[in-house]
Amino acid sequence: MPNVALFGAAGAIGKSVAAALAASGQPYRVVGRNVANLRAGFGADPLAEIVGWDPNDPASVRAAAEGVDTLVYMVGVNYWQFELHPELMRKTLEGAVAAGVKHIVLIGTVYPYGRAVANPVREDHPREPHTFKGRMRKAQEDILMQAHADGRIRATVLRLPDFYGPGVEASLLHGAAKAAVKGGTADMLGPLDRPHEFVFVPDVGPVVIKLIDTPAAFGRIWHLAGAGATTQRDIVAEMERQTGRKLKRRVAGKTMLRLFGLFNPMMREMVEMNYLMTDPLLMDDSALQRLIGPVHKTSYAEGVRQTLNALR
Structure with a gap:
């Protein structure tokens, strides 16, 4: 058992x-x-x-x-x-x-x-x-x-x-990874340059x-x-290095999350947690x-x- x-x-x-x-x-x-x-x-x-x-x-x-x-x-x-x-x-x-x-x-x-x-x-x-x-x-x-x-x-x-990680869709990095492999634009939460x-x-x-x-x-x-500490920008740069091509990005900050939240409950609920992106x-x-x-x-x-x- x-x-x-x-x-x-x-x-x-x-x-x-x-x-x-x-x-x-x-x-x-x-x-x-x-x-x-x-x-x-x-x-x-x-x-x-x-x-x-x-x-x-x-x-x-x-x-x-x-x-x-x-x-x-x-x-x-x-x-x-x-x-x-x-x-x-x-x-x-x-x-x-x-x-x-x-x-x-x-x-x-x-x-x-x-x-x-x-x-x-x-x-x-x-x-x-x-x-x-x-x-x-x-x-x-x-x-x-x-x-x-x-x-x-x-x-x-x-x-x-x-x-x-592999197959982990509920990740801040999944959109970037998917775009790096399959093309298209990566939807990401910003800012991208804060320690994370x-x-x-x-x-x-x-x-x-x-x-x-x-x-x-x-x-x-x-x-x-x-x-260790990194940034989302550094992770994207590593994806670009490994795939050999630039990654198109669409970055949503707190204001954009509020706007998207008018139509999407998931986006609406992410507004209050955006401090984790701005305050390391x-x-x-x-x-x-x-x-x-x-x-x-x-x-x-x-x-x-x-x-x-x-x-x-």
Whole structure:
């Protein structure tokens, strides 16, 4: 029977964690609301057990968590429905505790911090979110870590910056990568020249597996930073270098996002998060590396190469 259940496995990070488990020969359970998507993504892997769940049905949540020791939580919601994050965490947590799950790992974001007071940002940086989405992510973390403090379950959070990689469409860099390979104009969020960092998605799974196997990881929050500070302009330049042609760009700033938001709910919800494009927030993951040892980070040049190859 699988020892680990991946809730929200169909997303990019879920696939990375699943790949790391499969590479180590460990059976695992993939859990999601769309069983067809799970079958498409994991049906060919004999190590994967596919389980559907309904987060609004306590019996379904408990059944999806039954028999596993560790739950990795990566459940996503629509960008305009962030109020669901705390609610879904609470329902999943209740089901996991009832099922006897001992450990839970939440894959988190930088949203709960709000604007960076100083860079690089360590785990003890104040959490003072000034956005709705930041407050919802903070509430999600608080629910989980309070359950740990109460002795109901052992919990930890791994916070990630923006990410990219082969097949990762929900990335700031996907439009540029697609245009670099297939032509056309790259739709990007600006400004492009501010310091930023990206984590290469295939690098995440092995780190999550190490956290699961490290008892001292629980009860704390950790950072996994990207492969150093860069800019979107530098990433585009690398794409141009590797493809040998200039990339046409259409860059949307906050004003344009507001205009697009009149017709597109996704664009409307991105307005409040545009501060992450204008005010750098870079992560310090030295605490994580002291805990689990050196972390492999794919260089941006290699990450771009693999991302472009996947689109060819």
